[in-house]
Amino acid sequence: MNSSDSEIVASIMQSSGYHRVEQPENANVLMFNTCAVRENAEQKVWERLKKIKSMLDHHPDRRWRQRASVGVLGCMAERLKKKLLETDRLVDFVAGPDAYRDIPNLLNTVESGQKAMNVQLSLDETYADVAPVRYDGNGISAYISIMRGCNNMCSYCVVPFTRGRERSRTLESIVNEVKDLSAKGYREITLLGQNVNSYWDQTFSEGSVLCPKRIRAGYVSYPGFNNIYKSRHGSGARFIDLLDQVSAVDSRIRIRFTSPHPKDFPPQLLQLIAERPNLCKSLHMPAQSGSTSVLARMRRGYTREAYMQLIEEAQKTIPGLSISTDIITGFCGETEEEHQETLSLLEEVKFYQAFMYAYSERSHTHAKHNMPDDVPQEIKSRRLQEIIDTFRKNAAESCLNELGKEHVVLIDGPSKRSSPEMPQLVGRTCTNKLCVWDVKSDELNLSLAPGDYVKVKVLDANAATLKVQPLTKLNA
Template structure:
């Protein structure tokens, strides 16, 4: 069958199956319905698939065909922390289906890349990696032929995550670089997709879900340091910022039941983890909407005055502030962080929880994106420069000494030199501890792609980006210099990458610290100690441990 026909057959199959899933999802809770079972409807002609012959549909798959039978899966993860958490979900799904972990690409039966589509450069890296994998597969096949045989099993290559929905046609049909394309809400279907690919059919499922949170999937944390863990608490985004592809690749917001989050965190604490980062595309808009524990849907709105949400927050029995309060109170030995938030969802209640819970890290990511009110309006961020600055002032009023990080985009549609200057002045005024700074990259399907003009020349974008980075670095260096001589609790995470004679860790504010091992040779990873910071190096801080008395075992509640 020609590649184009194979892709159209797979796409039609996926479309019909997705339609039935959506209808079923709308009237049946996810915990009660079958995860991804084909029904009789999927094997009979009906509207929407009349142009697809029955012979083109994937064959019926038996339990034996769905069984991984110990096949090794090698995974690579690109992009944000949410992708790291998703990879752990995928490992769990495949382990439950009989697959095993492969430590390297060589000899793996299945190769999966969990991808990011937020910027063009991120996608370019994935394309290059896929071509390299194809070359490696061909080289390996040639080696087997030279030895007079064929490789016992064909390597299946799959692409997961945000690139799948955007580029499924090119991936499967034009470039033919992968055998499987699976979107972020379809990971339960991977055993079927892999079995289908082994049978020679392209396999595709990029359906977005209104309720999938993988709440009942226990993540498999291969290679974890046993110290820090990510816990996904919600998925999707309702903000619809004009530059952002995420709502189109990950769908609408939906939150995990708080009971399942509490159970996962309790298990991590019992296993000795010392730090948990709560994750979501818009993590502080978390809303437990099932009336958890019988609670009424009366939790107050999280939106601050002066901010305008694109979609009104749903009714809920528990908001993010309540969740963080509950978790941090239940596990005082565990430090809690969260990312990635939106500025609109920082009510005073949340700030007060962080103030009152020593193990809720006073390190807040508050993405500004621009310092210009005009650009913020074009970005559809829902706030002005003045509103953002009032939030920063309130955060520092409630949390003296708080560390604030941010995101910035240089060269967005219509940005003038005056707009750029306002971004530089905001950087100077706030002096962020950390920042993620990028030149604007136009993404298809976004509001900006449809309605705005990417009219800032690339050289101008790059020059403005350099100026943003330089301005940030100047403020961060000054901030770190002011920290010299202060005392912070450092969670020791690993040996320094530069020297085995040094420990590496992070303060409660998220600053990286290196410490000499000599004074504390018996120190273990996961312990907390309060060294005075002795010097600053760029955006990192150096610490000096003085004697053994600084070690605080079980001191997470004092961070």
């Protein structure tokens, strides 16, 4: 999401006459687009800010310190606000995630010798009319931000306070962006949002064409999942309608999305993903815990049983589906028994990828104000290690099932280890598994280029990578 936001900021800056430079030493505006979801993420930003200050203080051009401005953008800006401007003269301006359009004005203020800040959250800012500058892209994969904010208020999470309420871009503006990327030759699009599958274009007229899979107009969650917010009901286009239309633009473009909430996976959505070849067969299903009592304290709106039922239905509906997850360990009051339930969830589901963290208390949240952060750090660390070990063991076991299988891979480009002596290519399956192979000097290998689809056979596998052999180029 931050990478995508930085592309939006780049576009706004470009429209105001700025251009991007590669080296920080050559910039007269330096911006950090930040995350506040964990303490650790913020610490890294503070360290980078100190390094930048030191770089500026020792810059060979003494006047540079006066000319270079440092800004903090995004969630950390929203959370810490003035504190960033007041700490050690590290920061000149601060812009929250809904204030990117104001950055050129903030810089005018900074140029007049003052500090500047805009952390106003918006109920409707989606940057739908800002064409992102995809400066780091490979011309094959692109992000499209489709909605912003979160209404869920999980008890541990600062995101609703830093990103504000949910709001979605119009379906039409997203479909137009997909058409534009298709015309430019892109082959993979990742739809982005804090709760991407809560997408809801309320301006969309019910008279317009909506996905025929919808059983009725309005909102459908997966059975057994609750919404804290009742306002989900009403007319307009939902995520299923968006996926229906976006996937129909160009069958050569693979569509992924992240990060979803498990409540917003009605069975009809799973069926659409199963039926459309270019909707990728890999889903992120953030579990957070395998214990119903911890999930209740987290205010996640589901039980372990409901989550397991969703996973079973998703696996049954979408053959070959790969599932990833997020886990937080050591949440307030977590007992050893509750921790064991998370380990058993990892044994049962066998996720192919997991983002695993120890709980860190965040300001503003319900947990911070109402529940003591009472699991000692050494117990959190031990539990986190057990979770990582359990995940890795299962991922390593299940990747053995890949041996001998055939997949269609979209080629990204050379691998990180590729060299002129030993060229290697990498790409991903539609189940999001990373594939790598040595480029031999045969006709097939030499014809392959980034953006091509190639059928491959799996020769070897570990938890992170499949070693494959190319069989046929598919879009020759």
